[in-house]
Amino acid sequence: MKNNIQVKKRRFSNETGDRIAGWLFVSPMLIGFSIFMFGPLLFALYMSLHDWPLLGEETFIGLKNYQDLLSDQSFLNSLKVTFLFSFGLVPLNIILAIFLAVLLKDKFAGIGLFRTAIFVPVVTSLIVWAIVWKYLLAPELGFINQFLGIFGIDGPAWLLNKSTALPAVILVSVIKNVGLNMILFLTAMQQVPAELYEAAELDGASSFRKFKNITLPLITPTVFLTMIITTIGAMKVFGQVYVMTSGGPGESTKVLVYYIWETAFKLFDIGYASAIAFVLFFLLLAFTILSWVVRKRWVFYEE
Amino acid sequence: MKNKRIVWLKYVVLSFIIIFMVGPLIWMISTSLKEPTKIFTQFFPNPIRWENYVEVLGQVTFLKQYWNSVYIAVLVTLMVLLFSSMAGYAFARIHFPGKNIVFILLLSVMMIPPEVTIIPLFLFMRDLGLVNTHFPLIFLPVFGAPGAFGVFLMRQFFIAVPKELEEAAIMDGCSRFKIYWRIMLPLAVPSLATLTIFTFLTNWDEFLYPLIFINSRELMTLPVGLALFTDEAGTSWHHLMSATTLATIPLLVIFFFAQKKFIEGMTAGSIK
Numbered sequence: 001m002k003n004n005i006q007v008k009k010r011r012f013s014n015e016t017g018d019r020i021a022g023w024l025f026v027s028p029m030l031i032g033f034s035i036f037m038f039g040p041l042l043f044a045l046y047m048s049l050h051d052w053p054l055l056g057e058e059t060f061i062g063l064k065n066y067q068d069l070l071s072d073q074s075f076l077n078s079l080k081v082t083f084l085f086s087f088g089l090v091p092l093n094i095i096l097a098i099f100l101a102v103l104l105k106d107k108f109a110g111i112g113l114f115r116t117a118i119f120v121p122v123v124t125s126l127i128v129w130a131i132v133w134k135y136l137l138a139p140e141l142g143f144i145n146q147f148l149g150i151f152g153i154d155g156p157a158w159l160l161n162k163s164t165a166l167p168a169v170i171l172v173s174v175i176k177n178v179g180l181n182m183i184l185f186l187t188a189m190q191q192v193p194a195e196l197y198e199a200a201e202l203d204g205a206s207s208f209r210k211f212k213n214i215t216l217p218l219i220t221p222t223v224f225l226t227m228i229i230t231t232i233g234a235m236k237v238f239g240q241v242y243v244m245t246s247g248g249p250g251e252s253t254k255v256l257v258y259y260i261w262e263t264a265f266k267l268f269d270i271g272y273a274s275a276i277a278f279v280l281f282f283l284l285l286a287f288t289i290l291s292w293v294v295r296k297r298w299v300f301y302e303e
Numbered sequence: 304m305k306n307k308r309i310v311w312l313k314y315v316v317l318s319f320i321i322i323f324m325v326g327p328l329i330w331m332i333s334t335s336l337k338e339p340t341k342i343f344t345q346f347f348p349n350p351i352r353w354e355n356y357v358e359v360l361g362q363v364t365f366l367k368q369y370w371n372s373v374y375i376a377v378l379v380t381l382m383v384l385l386f387s388s389m390a391g392y393a394f395a396r397i398h399f400p401g402k403n404i405v406f407i408l409l410l411s412v413m414m415i416p417p418e419v420t421i422i423p424l425f426l427f428m429r430d431l432g433l434v435n436t437h438f439p440l441i442f443l444p445v446f447g448a449p450g451a452f453g454v455f456l457m458r459q460f461f462i463a464v465p466k467e468l469e470e471a472a473i474m475d476g477c478s479r480f481k482i483y484w485r486i487m488l489p490l491a492v493p494s495l496a497t498l499t500i501f502t503f504l505t506n507w508d509e510f511l512y513p514l515i516f517i518n519s520r521e522l523m524t525l526p527v528g529l530a531l532f533t534d535e536a537g538t539s540w541h542h543l544m545s546a547t548t549l550a551t552i553p554l555l556v557i558f559f560f561a562q563k564k565f566i567e568g569m570t571a572g573s574i575k
Contacts, residue, residue, distance in 0.1 A: 025389045028385075032445060035446070040427070104317075260422075
């Protein structure tokens with residue numbers, strides 16, 4: 001009897017204890033996120049409704065900042081450049097990653113070496129990678145143009161030329177990160193049941209047909225998900241642009257984040273910069289929601 | 304016969320592609336060892352000039368920036384490990400009211416881009432006198448996307464731990480904190496390792512926060528310090544490349560020794 005009460009008491013105290021413990025365990029993160037994320041997010045929205053110079057008084061102007069965006073050529077250009085960057089980078093990245101994954105799927109001598117080599121840029125710091133490429137692409141003394149010179153090709157001033165700067169930054173970014181997507185595709189391909197290939201081989205299917213009719217359909221969820229993740233990353237591109245071109249020449253590589261940074265911390269117009277930042281936020285939100293929808297639909301393919 | 308030709312083709316194509324992956328780093332290391340006058344005339348350094356490194360390491364600012372990068376990344380990683388494993392454990396194993404709402408709230412942090420919150424944060428930090436200190440560089444990542452990802456990862460892990468391990472301890476009257484610290488955390492070492500690599504790497508690479516919050520050289524971290532050095536390097540490419548090599552080597556060394564864990568950490572982070 002006494003024992004029974006003891007157990008009950010303990011269970012009761014455990015429940016209230018758990019209530020407190022639960023909140024205590026999550027409180028560091030909850031408090032931190034409130035101060036450093038949710039608070040600032042709401043405040044950014046508030047700021048975007050003001051004319052707010054970095055040094056000076058703010059005035060409420062309603063949606064005027066957003067209206068101004070519609071006729072701001074630099075903003076529209078940065079939007080365009082960001083989309084060009086993303087639509088250039090994403091397909092290239094995905095196609096190259098799938099191609100590499102196919103080549104590196106089955107074991108052969110030296111496979112580890114190739115896989116490692118392709119992953120090495122992912123490990124390298126982005127800023128270091130961008131700096132090195134900036135020098136490789138330098139107009140006259142850069143290695144690329146010196147190399148092309150051997151064949152009598154007069155290479156352009158890659159990063160100083162309006163038509164080549166953005167493609168160059170895209171290529172450098174693709175090489176930097178393609179290894180990561182390759183690994184994701186490799187993992188997906190290794191989950192395709194081997195029996196399917198065996199059956200296809202009995203039917204005498206070619207390698208290409210096996211890829212088109214078995215591999216590709218089964219890795220589609222991964223392809224979609226990777227595409228969305230890569231797009232979200234691409235929309236936020238900043239570091240390599242800052243290092244390689246500073247948004248130039250002209251405004252040919254001035255992406256959204258660069259324009260936000262410039263408006264806020266070079267022109268000190270933080271109200272307007274917040275409005276641009278919110279446009280970015282909604283663009284990213286749209287892609288994130290899309291990724292959830294996609295993930296939900298194909299959830300049965302996940303581990 | 305046909306198969307052999309395909310294998311050869313594979314080697315040729317792959318070799319061509321990896322030139323672009325590994326070539327830049329080989330060029331970086333090779334340039335870092337060249338004589339200043341021979342940077343543009345040779346591919347491999349001859350003679351090798353180790354003094355480039357001695358000279359770069361002799362610069363107090365560079366050493367300070369290196370130290371800043373190391374200690375900030377270590378602190379951020381430790382805090383992410385602690386706080387996100389605590390929260391992850393509570394979300395996975397403790398029943399408390401409001402749990403689901405809080406969890407969704409914390410996850411939604413991963414959707415908030417730092418590019419949006421950084422402007423108000425700059426104002427806050429300015430008013431608190433914390434601009435040009437390491438405070439924002441340490442706390443913003445912990446309570447940002449890396450921290451939120453950590454919560455998610457750790458919760459996934461703790462959910463899979465068998466209940467029996469815990470129940471015995473609860474019966475013995477162990478406190479929740481003791482269970483977390485003595486039983487759950489030791490079990491979670493593999494997941495913590497993955498999280499360590501992911502957090503350390505993202506932080507080592509962090510560019511936007513230090514660019515905006517720091518304006519004195521001695522307080523900068525390596526990425527911003529190096530980017531600034533680039534603008535001033537002029538013709539001393541050999542020094543710049545020694546500096547970037549020094550900034551890269553630790554990552555490559557860890558990568559080659561812990562390749563599997565490394566890839567796990569990077570891919571886990573990207574699928575979030």
